[in-house]
Amino acid sequence: MNNSMQSQRYGFLGDYDKPLFWSTAIITLLIVALGVISPETLKTYASDAQGYLSSQFGWAYVLALAVYVGVGLWIGFSRYGNLKLGKAQDTPEFSTFTWVAMLFSCGIGVGFLLWGVAEPLYHYMQTPYMAKPATPEAIPVALQITYLHWGLHTWMGYCIVGLSIAFPAFRYGKPMNIGIALYGLLGERTENSIWARLLDLVGAVATIGGIATVLGLGVISIDYGVGHIFGIETGNVGKIIIIALLAVAYTLSAVSGLKRGVAFLSTLNVVVVIAFCVFILVTGETNTLMRYFVTGIGNYLGNLLPMTFWADPLQKTDWINWWTIFYWLIVISWSPFVGGFVARISRGRTLREFIIFAVLVPTVCSMLWFSVIGGSAIGIEAAGEVKIFDAVQANVGAGIYVLLESFPMSGFLSLVVFCSMVIFLITSADSACFFVAMQMSKGVYEPTLGMKMTWGLFTGLLAIVLLLSGGLKAVQTASIVAGSPFAIGIGFMVWSLLRSLKFEYAKEHSKEVNEVIHKESQPEDKTDDFVALEGIAYKTTE
Template identity: 40%
Template sequence: MKKFTTVFIISFIISVIFIAWGVISPEGLQEKTGAIQGFLQKKFGWFYLLSATAFLIFSIYLIFSRYGKIKLGKDDDEPDYNLITWFAMLFSAGMGIGLVFWGVAEPLFHYYDPPSGNGETVESARASIRYAFFHWGLHPWGIYTVIGLALAYFKFRKGAPGLISAIFRPLLGDRVNGPIGIMIDVIAVFATVFGVATSLGFGAAQISGGLSYVFTGIENTKMTQLIIIATVTVLFTISASTGLNKGIKYLSNVNIVLAIGLMFFLLFAGPTNFIMDVFTQTLGSYIQNLPSMSFTLGPYSETKQGWIQSWTVFYWAWWIAWAPFVGMFIARVSKGRTIREFVLGVLLVPTIFGGLWFSVFGGSAIFKERMEGTALYSLMTDQGTEVALFSLLEQFPLGSIMSVIAILLISTFFITSADSATFVLGMQTTNGSLNPSNYIKFIWGGVVAASAAILLYSGGLQALQTASIIAAFPFTFIMIFIVFAIMKALKADYKSYKK
């Protein structure tokens, strides 16, 4: 195998160009990428909504289809990981750090600025949690299911390289080995590098915000954030060098323990009955309103249309941009599971856990705002979204201790996300190797960390996030064709499986 593939070289050059652009002219990068993203959200919001909903419908169809018993591997393969470890790994890579960051903040934003009607009302309180369920529930995991299932199926059952381009062999034949295949893989790497870099930058900002909020003497400055990035880079580099079955596996289990511990603390220290009532009612409301929310764009109201574009369309593009990274990782850890087991696990477990998470953290925040008149929203808008979680925890007994645990949770999620990303980038740029060399992983780890640090310092991080989401537009077309490719392969496979 060549040390540097064509995909690696092209992706590396593009990464360096964008980083340099962000350093030299962060305003220019922000302006250009923002204009393109604004155009895509406004003109193609319908396309994102239809596509994300179609991916979810396809995933649900697979559960009940005749293909559900087909294994992601040979017929006698067994899963490499038990269910708890499997859930922990896919969840940590998928959106763990995002739930911690937005668990309090997003419901508060929706409560004060709902998609329709006035804020600070009973209806806006109901809608705030329901839309948090919606944005972090079945749709994103339906997107991840499509790409993860296709990668796992072709890699472990068909023996294809672990590359997104390899999925297209039923449609393109040997042409996947040429320029078309390279273009597909480069788009996937582009979205992964910048998506993860921006998440690391925002994660560093939240850790810094939490430390400054809890400990006097620590200031939430760019220098503090850079020190955090440098420290975490060392830690995830050490974790990456130990391999998938040690670093990521153990840290993912730690993540789940800390997350469940923090959630149950707030559940019982906070307004328990209110939280469980919110969860139960919102779960029913979410299921009831899922079809209408899935197709709502607000064409008759500029205010509602702007809200949908800023939140729902943005999220759908963001999840699609993350799909190559998360899909490839959950594919790697899902060998030996049946299609039905895979889809049920990936769709339902994270969705239910995420719904409970938002009910506990978002519900507690809204309870404090409505019933006790706290100023969590004002504090968040004044000091930054990153302090929302810590300002809520401060309202309860042992708040400082819980804030320290929350900082530790964010840090471990931070490390597993970066560790998983270097592993996936290594796979994507070494012809799909299941065990990419540490040398390649360290290069990508350095690129991702440097991207986050340099652009956080220069102010170009938001522009880089926007650039990553722009990559979601062409990748949406790639995912649509993936659905056709997997269906063509499954039909052929089912005939031999039935025999």
């Protein structure tokens, strides 16, 4: 049923899931109300909860992400790799480049620009292990730690959720909501199961928090960019205008549909970012940067297992809590909407293709990006030319702009980065709004315009209210804490996925065997013109 027919029949919001809609809205508003009335109270409780989770259960999050990576790689390169997300005749809805660009923009595109300079510099100046800080030996260590946080674990954390949702939805023609990922365990009872409904609710609330986080990052980076490029100091009014414009833009993009707004903006932005990275590589220390990249691949692969399972048993510092475990908490809390959106755009892909292009290719691209951008920043900082780290400590959004001051056409490049940041924010937020609208609309693949507009504007208004009250950071922390139990949900989703894969593989294999038996049981053609040889007909000539 298309949007216009659905709207005429069910009204502005279409046929939506009323319990999920209102429970998500009420829970979100309660958290926001506390953030407005007493932001410090919410921040204290949320920070304490995050600290408790990190210190007491950090090992569990480290182990969980390691398991997800191992299981995901095994699925992609095992006998199940040829199974499709959908029916045998289904073909991909988007070209491979557009598909990868969309999942890149939805996942961590804005983070690349925000942290491309900042994170490698932090690990270089405050190296936690394997090297003394701010030494030549610290450079490869800083880069490989950054690869850990932006590589296999992050992409697989999102994509294992995407696989768990996409496989039963496309394979069995089911609604695309988070709860359907339990189909392999619950079967036809899934849609009415309390566990599936609970998974839907946790995922929806985590998604709203995820959008708030995206907008919060946007305010930091865009606010600095406006001052740096245009010389305009933005107060609260300016920040409100920024969020309002972003909210209108990502709502319009979500309303325009996947094949127009989202796909176009994602593809455009990825092309711009590739060109930007190549420019920095060519005009910078090309040889050194490529050596960082090549050496970094070896360091990353060689130390992947030790870094993956390092949980700091002595807990001498809080480094792992504020870096690795914090990242894994973000991945887990964001996985419902990133994974769900990736699932929506992946019909027709085989599981092996999914793992290669949605996990391995982005991982290599991430390594190249941080080698070039982060390596350039470390080189300039180490040479003492510009104190980039001081700027980053003062404002994390300053890093890439300060870096560009050491390159030709810095003014133009800063404008390019600024525009790219805006587009990445739009594509991340519109993906989230699109996914929330899908959940509220009972998992339909194309929600009504009214539902997409409602959640797009709702999240924008929430961000403005939180910004004025000073509670934005508190709600971001609270959303991460609220989404953390989803780690348990992912475990059941993966278990369900494995059961579905086993069943579908056996079914397909059985079908192939039956076809072979059927062919072999047919009477042979005894004519002089054709001879049957191992099931293949060859025409003979005199």
